[in-house]
Amino acid sequence: MTCRIVKLPGGGTAIACGPRGANRNAPRCHRCNAPAPYLCDFVTGTEDRGVAVVKKTCDRPMCAGCRVPIMGGKDICHPHYQEFGAIAERVAKEAT
Numbered sequence: 001m002t003c004r005i006v007k008l009p010g011g012g013t014a015i016a017c018g019p020r021g022a023n024r025n026a027p028r029c030h031r032c033n034a035p036a037p038y039l040c041d042f043v044t045g046t047e048d049r050g051v052a053v054v055k056k057t058c059d060r061p062m063c064a065g066c067r068v069p070i071m072g073g074k075d076i077c078h079p080h081y082q083e084f085g086a087i088a089e090r091v092a093k094e095a096t
């Protein structure tokens with residue numbers, strides 16, 4: 001196992017360890033275990049950090065094939081899509 005310093009886009013650095021520098025810690029899709037470049041944008045709650053209240057999101061890793069695009073250019077995971085769909089249905093029923 002080797003460790004190396006990786007420069008981050010923001011200007012910081014991080015230490016990456018692993019065989020051949022492979023990104024073994026790269027997120028894997030929650031459904032099919034493929035490399036997951038997307039994270040679920042579903043808001044699960046808020047966190048009060050004193051100076052600002054920030055939204056917490058699910059952040060479940062998803063591959064391009066398993067993400068579910070929703071309005072606003074966001075993507076959510078399948079479990080949340082089911083929940084989101086159920087909520088949308090409930091709201092629709094309550095509205096009638």
Ligand SMILES: [Zn+2]
Binds near residue numbers: 029032033063065066
């Ligand atoms: Zn997938």
Ligand SMILES: [Zn+2]
Binds near residue numbers: 041077078080
């Ligand atoms: Zn989710």
